[in-house]
Amino acid sequence: MPTASVGPISFDTGAGSQTLNTEVGPLDLSYPDVLKWILKVTKAAEDAGDTLNVYIQSRGRDGVWHDRVSFTQILGSASPAAATPEILEAVLQKMGSFSDDEEESEPSGSTGASRLTTGTVRNGPFPGKYYENGARASAWRVQAVIVDADNDADFEFEVYCEYDEVQ
Secondary structure: OOEEEEEEEEEEOOOOOEEEEEEOOOOOOOOOOEEEEEEEEEEOOOOOOOEEEEEEEEEOOOOOEEEEEEOOOEEOOOOOOOOOOEEEEEEEEOOOOOOHHHHOOOOOOOOOOOOOOOOEEOOOOOOOOEEEOOEEEOOEEEEEEEEOOOOOOOOEEEEEEEEEOOO
16 A cells, blocks of 8 residues: 655744644544654754653544644753654554553543653544534644753754555
């Protein structure tokens, strides 16, 4: 089967603690059985106290964002570069066996919910087309949470999604 992809979705954070949300277009990614999300970090900040957490989130009909992938945390003292990037891959499965916490969960954007633990995925059905106020909207987004210990952080990274096309 041919492989299709989404991205790159590029980020250059600059200094300061921040949360960045970038929606992944109004795509229908409900038909593949597997989505492989790839995080490619080409620049980290200055200090070990600076951190980058990247999440892949989806939303259902209720409109609440839900963590599906939580990549391993990147420290500011890491030393990735364009020639030697830090690359993390997360395989998200629509079908198959699920752990107990995947069978019943509360969306991370819900009151009282918890974030996914770093380096984990939450398998399960993928959302299809999403509509907001009668118009197509994104059912997937990338969320980056940067903690900047002393206002000098600078992370640069890209996120991709690969999947098999259905013929």
